Amino acid sequence: MDKTRQPAEYARFQDDLKRLAAVRAVEQVQSGMVLGLGTGSTAAFAVAEIGALLASGKLKKIVGIPTSKRTFKQAQLLGIPLSTLDDHPRIDLAIDGADEVDPNLNLVKGRGGALLREKMVEAASKKFIVVVDETKLVDGLGGSGLAMPVEVVQFCWKYNLLRLQELFKDEGVEAKLRLEGDKPYVTDNSNYIVDLYFKTPIKDVLAAGQEISALEGVVDHGLFLDMASSVIIAGTDGVSVKTK
Template sequence: MATTIQMQVISTEELKKAVGYKAVDDHIRSGMVVGLGTGSTAYYAVERLGQKIKKGEIVDIVAIPTSTKTEHQAKTWDIPLVTLDTHPSLDVAIDGADEVDDQLNLVKGRGGALLREKMVEVEAKKLVIIVDESKLVKGLGITGAMPVEVTPFCWKRTMRRLLEVEAFQGCQVSAKIREDKDTVYLTDNHNYIIDLFFQKPIPDISLAARQLIEIVGVVEHGLFLNMADICIVSGMNGIRVVEKNP
């Protein structure tokens, strides 16, 4: 089920801002516990929430950030922050995605926050995904990295195991340790990320998700399956709101 709102947008940042603002305007109300995503599109949702709190349009609200970067941004807006330890159930979470298929399954984590994102968003009663139309795909795993967070201990052994995953047969998968300025990238959890690249879409994403998490040394992976409820998509022709099929 999809609805379209016509609008004029002139840049990628305008597209991101449009869906970020709409997600907050449509789905966040006073008294809620909210999950705040990470990334260049989620940035605008945090900004909009901060604006509405500052204006007094939303009150009695607390939020759980999914990264230290989002935490710092939220603090600049004086958004009250809590954790899952004190607030284990969320009313709504808003976040971006790297890929979205037609069943609202996702690849997330190219920004490095996949573990905290999944921990927070799996506890949300409603997960709202905000993207531009370039993130829509026919099959997951074809537009870039599918990240896997792993322990630093013996990460090369873990990488070899990732390349042997049965569900990836026929996909021509390759792997690369993520680096930042010529050093290994560290997540907020002090883990490494191994990026997997595929020449073809992952044929069985459910099997892949199960087999990935079964590998000892894997902390979490970037397949977010059966989690999103709504996807707000911006494009040059306007905004579409796509709801998960019942």
């Protein structure tokens, strides 16, 4: 991707790519489906497209299961009928973005703070389509050097931050409490997020996920492993699809 563009122009260009990927994903939505509605900038384009198709009458009898309060508000404004996993525990299709995608279609998600609800909804889906622009592709998860989030209970959060950092000390991980202004960021589930910054890609993502989940007080983590059915990637050369 051409990063020589001016920042504002580059951001618009990235948004165009995200929109392309989202529209391609929504082509797989059919009337009567129960849909998992993802969170984040790319997923928002998919939700907007679903809303437009419903308004035009091209889609009918859709039920959306939002993965965050933010997505709930967007979908509600667009007139998308909404429900919950309690009433629809089997979802036909989920569409969401990702922060990183490795060659095996494993993901890092949750930099937008909705990782727990995203994982619950997408694990309940028969099919999970990931939509990204090409900047999200990595050789190994953690390879971007950006945050890999872990949702933790508020009680003794610092204790768990230190344990997470100790867990990956050989990989030089830095663990930081996510802030919103000068206060801890609070998730939709009233938890905190500890962001892990890896200097090199995670050596064994399956083992890492299991070790993180084993810590008392950890609610969930942003490693979405063996969950994606396909990944739609928008790049400067067009839109491509990767499947397992």
